[in-house]
Amino acid sequence: MIDDHINACIITKGSILALGNSHAIEIGHININFAGIDCYCGNQGCLETHIAIPQILKKAQSIAKQYADSSLNKEKISINDFCQAINLQDPIAVDILEKVGRQIGNTLAVMVNIFSPQLILIGSPLNKVKNQLFPVISKQIRQKSLPCYQNNVSLVATKFNNEGTILATAIIKDALYNGSMLAKLMAG
Numbered sequence: 001m002i003d004d005h006i007n008a009c010i011i012t013k014g015s016i017l018a019l020g021n022s023h024a025i026e027i028g029h030i031n032i033n034f035a036g037i038d039c040y041c042g043n044q045g046c047l048e049t050h051i052a053i054p055q056i057l058k059k060a061q062s063i064a065k066q067y068a069d070s071s072l073n074k075e076k077i078s079i080n081d082f083c084q085a086i087n088l089q090d091p092i093a094v095d096i097l098e099k100v101g102r103q104i105g106n107t108l109a110v111m112v113n114i115f116s117p118q119l120i121l122i123g124s125p126l127n128k129v130k131n132q133l134f135p136v137i138s139k140q141i142r143q144k145s146l147p148c149y150q151n152n153v154s155l156v157a158t159k160f161n162n163e164g165t166i167l168a169t170a171i172i173k174d175a176l177y178n179g180s181m182l183a184k185l186m187a188g
Contacts, residue, residue, distance in 0.1 A: 002104060002124035008046045010115060024067055028052065037096055051100045053125060060085075063092050082129040089139055096163045100126070105140025112145040112153055123158035124156050 001007045004030030028048030029041050034047025037055075049055060058075055064072035070092050071085045087094035108120060126133055134155050142150050 002051065002122065002126055003053050006052055006104075008111065010117075027111070030107055030110075032103060032106070034057060047103060051103050056096060058081060060092060060096055063096075067092065080128075083126070086129045086132055094132070094166040096135055097126070097129065098136050101136025102140055103113060106144055109141045109144035109150075112141055112149050116149040117153055120153060120155050121158050121170040121185060127157040138143075 033045030037049040039046040064070040
């Protein structure tokens with residue numbers, strides 16, 4: 001999930017990989033810049049401080065102020081404004097999206113090397129520009145993961161983009177697969 005926070009959920013053999021009392025894997029707190037921006041988790045340079053939606057919009061707005069002709073040079077921009085700017089080939093938005101794609105692609109390449117997934121689902125408001133974003137992510141995965149793993153993985157946009165929906169869906173799917181939901185429904 002790429003939204004206000006950056007999270008992942010791993011499903012393997014029909015079950016959610018649980019970590020303690022959580023199903024979320026906090027990939028947003030993987031360090032990508034040791035001298036980077038302070039994160040609320042106490043570290044510096046976490047992935048989330050660079051590619052979470054609020055940070056993307058903040059960066060876009062800051063850069064756009066220097067360019068009067070940018071479609072992002074507004075008092076306040078939304079994720080829809082940002083995606084529209086990408087579709088209009090605004091160079092600021094395109095550059096930021098490419099950096100986001102490289103950063104998430106590098107992180108996913110590590111996960112591909114560890115888990116060898118067949119499918120990576122991405123839920124994000126940025127899925128509105130998936131045709132521009134996914135090739136950048138895929139390129140990083142191809143360049144940074146082992147060939148024996150990268151050939152079997154596909155990127156797919158989820159049909160929902162709200163934060164938390166991927167994790168909730170994974171938990172429901174897990175309950176369906178392991179029978180606990182059916183047992184509770186049958187018990188009344």
